[in-house]
Amino acid sequence: MGNGNRALSDPLFRRIGAIADRRGVQAYAIGGFVRDYYLMRPCTDIDIVIVGGGTGGGIAVAEELGREVKSKVNVFRNFGTAMLRVGKWEVEFVGARRESYRADSRKPIVEDGTMEDDQRRRDFTINAMAFGLNADNFGRLVDPFEGMEDMEAQLIRTPLDPDTTFSDDPLRMVRAVRFATQLDFRIESETFAAIRRNRERIKIISRERIAAEVEKIMRSPRPSKGWRLFDESGLLELFFPQLSKLKGVDTVRGRAHKDNFIHTLKVLDNIVPHADNLWLRWAALLHDIGKPRTKAWDERVGWTFHGHEVVGSKMIPGIFREQKLPMDERMKYVQKLVFLHLRPIILSEDEVTDSAVRRLLFEAGDDVEDLMTLCEADITSGNDAKVRRYLANFALVRRKMKEIEEKDHIRNFQPPITGEIIMETYGIPPCRTVGIIKEQIKNAILDGEIPNEYDAAYALMEKLAAEEGLTPASR
Template sequence: MQPVAAAVERLHALADSPTVRRIAERFAAAGHELALVGGPVRDAFLGRDAHDLDFASSASPDEILAVIAPLASAHWDIGRAFGTIGARLGELTVEITTYRSDVYDGATRKPVVAFGDSLEGDLLRRDFTVNALALRLPGKVLVDPSGGLEDLLAGRLRTPIEPEVSFGDDPLRMLRGARFTAQLGFTLGAATASAIQAMADRIDIVSAERVGEELTKLLLAPDPDSGLRVLVDTGLAERILPELPALRLEIDEHAHHKDVYEHSLTALRQAIALEGSRGHAPDLVLRLATLLHDIGKPATRRIEPGGAVSFHHHDVLGAKLATKRLRELRFDGETIKAVATLVRLHLRFFGYADAGWTDAAVRRYVRDAGDQLERLHILSRADVTTRNQRKAARLQQAYDELEERIAALAAEEELAAIRPDLDGEQIMAILGIAPGPEVGEAYRHLLELRLDEGPLAPADAEQRLRAWWSARQDPAG
């Protein structure tokens, strides 16, 4: 949080920038009110730069367009029905919206758009008080009808009106509350949290696409952990991602095992740290896979003789469950496939740590991971959350060794593009066969040889292929 004086100075500097000042002067000359609203004002107090600017105005959409069009290098009116005109001015993107005072029918989250007559009324219809701040232009007067500045200083999220009314109007605001805790590091006010808990089932009227979008923004935030805990603690996760609260498995004195929910959140924090230390930007696929990697455990939990707990094949089931959930949330196919691959493979490394691998096993690890290898490296490392420092050090050393072996083999054999030593055309020519299933079988046989033994010389590969084909043609011989 920036000191108030410094934040005000940042706001004034933004208002005095040539582009903003030009916009404000043009609106004033046309007899319209204009104010900088929402995120840019909030972010000035948080010390964050504003790249896109939102304005509210007393002008109608047609009047906004008449003022802004001569100033802009490009403009668009895709949001005209909602009172919004967008424009590009130099490097700056702006959206200017007519004051709103919408009415909701209670059955959907789509408002009956109604234009308002005051800035204060417009601000009170927004999601949270910290987003209901405005700076009137060109006079640079801060407008705060709901105590947003006080909430900013306290790091608190409250709704400008009664939360039951606000969330009843638009249930998506409940998810935005969880997301803002992750993005801004704020906490929910007590009344806000209670209202979400009481109204969690209202999220069911929100489209799966919008839920998926909010979950994506939350996971890509600096601290997804806090937002995910809000989802679970308020009951929202039961409606949109029930696999997450299901990880809170019962632990008793007869069946000791790690808290899978806390383990998953710890693994996510560690994956994010590794993501940064290895030079990667926030990675949605990695974060989804890490969060969901153990969701197969509740259904596979078994108490073994002696009281131990097992989760056999939870990796395979988890991949299926992750695929199903992400499809329901309308994630794209590429993301779903990548996440499922990582969940399915997340246990593979621990076999290496226990027994060591042959070169063939290392090749298969790389082959199976494909283009997800770097993410699998991070997930496998992040999955080690034991408090036993000796065990943690042993696993880290084992993975260091595995990565070194992968790098060495890759340098020798181009592991990233493992192919059989003969291609389909060569197989058909050598065996004198036409395209068909037998070519595929031969190809897979040669691929297994390649993985087991490394590259073969062409003559050796041909000899091995002919021997396989002969044995296949005469299995009794």
């Protein structure tokens, strides 16, 4: 894996080292920058630790660098940190510190410390490695906790006793899962056992902090790994009980349903190659969330989950609120896909009628492509012939959608006859009759009984109004 000198080829590092030498302090690049250099991952954030000069030592070096490169320095005196941009780099400075914790808080008591104190307070060994920046140790790797060996073994391990690390700051349990998922590493067995032992401590962590880590898991190449680790560690049932309830299989008279948790994780991984869209990934994770509440045994057909898409879509706002996800159009998008996720599957099982496709286009609108992607990801059968048959049927549904969309322009359509036109024509106020006529015109268009055109819709309005005993208002 080579030494760190190539990592420090940017003149910025020599400049920081020179300022540190002039001020009689030591400077080190530490953490993610060092880790990502060896993993050959892109990284534009640099954390610099300054040893000596007290807790404000980092701020003093940052301010001097800011003057030299003419860049604004943001100082956070309460935390003893300072941050500035230099070219492509976002550089954060901090004084080396020792931390101690009280049991009821994840806010540490901070004191000045040595370099080893600072490395000891890091979450994982792979994040505790540092490069020296002073003239006498420039580019030297400082790795007291064998982070390099853990990188080569692809292990997530804590520098100190893991029970102390996780009890001090329980967010680190979630971060362990996040790094294991992002980097495809393994959590070392003693570290993982400590997560299980300390899992209840997660309750003191704010949901916003957990949500930020979960987002990184959801954006990773195989997000199922993170959810599986959350489950095995016992964290899942504590912060996401609705997902945990998907687990397990019931059997009656020798007939079992599939494990919906395992199925859900397969759907999530299936969608990843087709979707950078974070919210489509969330729709995949939550598409069957209503199944535990709708599970029933039917003597004739076995296990059923009738209406789970309706129940699931109603659960989405509560889940988003609880998980501190955005309560805006993104939530409504996930809710809509959960509600509609069975529609193309039902279509592909039956004969594909024009009117069913029109209704799908009308209800899904611009999200119809994402809905089809979700449905294709939802086919997780081990039976290859069944998968091939479903995918062929979906291809037929897609073809039919294209034909009908070109012919009828149904996607996001508004029926040509509005409530205002009906009220004006017949001189009536807003009432149930207006709604009935509007709905019947909409259905006639979706069912292909009349074209999606003004004249045809107007003629149908006249017919329906006459049946309701309405007469046109005199002009």
